[in-house]
Amino acid sequence: MLFRSAAVFVPIFIIIELVRDRPFVNLRLLGSRNLGFTSVVAFGLGLALYGSIFLIPLYLGTVQGYSPLQIGKVLIWVGLPQFLIFPLLPWMMKKFDQRLLVCWGCVIFAASCFMNTTMSADTAGDQMMIANIVRAFGQPFTIVPVTGLAVATLARKDAASGSAIFNIFRNVGGSFGIALLSTLVTRREQFHDERIGETVTAFTPATQARIAAMQQDFVSKGFDPVAALKQTYTVLKGTMTREAFIMAFNDAFLVIAIGLIVAAIAIWFCEKPAGQNSAA
Numbered sequence: 455m456l457f458r459s460a461a462v463f464v465p466i467f468i469i470i471e472l473v474r475d476r477p478f479v480n481l482r483l484l485g486s487r488n489l490g491f492t493s494v495v496a497f498g499l500g501l502a503l504y505g506s507i508f509l510i511p512l513y514l515g516t517v518q519g520y521s522p523l524q525i526g527k528v529l530i531w532v533g534l535p536q537f538l539i540f541p542l543l544p545w546m547m548k549k550f551d552q553r554l555l556v557c558w559g560c561v562i563f564a565a566s567c568f569m570n571t572t573m574s575a576d577t578a579g580d581q582m583m584i585a586n587i588v589r590a591f592g593q594p595f596t597i598v599p600v601t602g603l604a605v606a607t608l609a610r611k612d613a614a615s616g617s618a619i620f621n622i623f624r625n626v627g628g629s630f631g632i633a634l635l636s637t638l639v640t641r642r643e644q645f646h647d648e649r650i651g652e653t654v655t656a657f658t659p660a661t662q663a664r665i666a667a668m669q670q671d672f673v674s675k676g677f678d679p680v681a682a683l684k685q686t687y688t689v690l691k692g693t694m695t696r697e698a699f700i701m702a703f704n705d706a707f708l709v710i711a712i713g714l715i716v717a718a719i720a721i722w723f724c725e726k727p728a729g730q731n732s733a734a
Contacts, residue, residue: 498717501625535590559595560718567711642702
């Protein structure tokens with residue numbers, strides 16, 4: 455129902471804003487080269503920023519059984535190092551091309567996501583710390599400089615509308631990213647579960663040996679052979695489901711990394727603002 459409503463009213467909104475003499479949101483400003491391309495970058499950054507913060511707690515809670523407090527202790531390493539970067543950004547924006555800073559931030563952010571594409575059952579909070587710290591040193595460069603680039607070539611009277619459009623794209627990218635990644639994790643978990651099920655069957659020697667060993671282990675703990683076999687199948691299925699989820703999260707982080715690489719390329723289609731040093 456909501457999708458149908460959006461499919462009807464979003465195009466109507468766009469048409470109205472394009473034809474009105476005094477639009478509420480001046481979408482015609484997207485014709486500006488910088489605003490147009492930074493809006494694409496903002497969409498990708500929204501997907502990455504909101505998506506990574508969505509995936510990490512979901513992974514830790516679903517796969518590792520972390521409590522909210524434990525998840526918070528892991529996520530704090532995404533935030534704390536950024537306090538070292540933000541005070542330096544105004545100086546760096548004066549000294550370096552802002553497009554270079556945004557590209558650098560996207561590449562570092564993408565590298566941290568690539569680090570999360572090889573997770574295993576042993577990957578928990580401690581193992582994710584390095585990737586989180588790397589992510590923290592990339593994110594600040596994707597927030598402040600790109601906002602300045604978005605409105606740098608607009609007339610002063612259009613700056614407010616340009617900033618609004620930029621933020622709309624970032625927020626829509628975040629909402630779209632969470633919905634996309636949530637669906638991706640669900641679908642890819644089903645896919646990997648089916649692929650694992652094709653190889654882990656009761657007819658393969660390795661699986662038979664594993665089932666026999668686990669059944670004997672449960673018997674030694676006091677289970678009767680029938681109950682031990684049922685418990686073995688339950689544990690084996692749980693292990694398969696866990697591995698399928700881990701693979702699905704790896705796929706989701708790969709999607710974020712690819713989106714950031716696209717954003718790193720797109721930022722170079724923007725013009726370098728004239729008099730950047732004084733404007734910064």
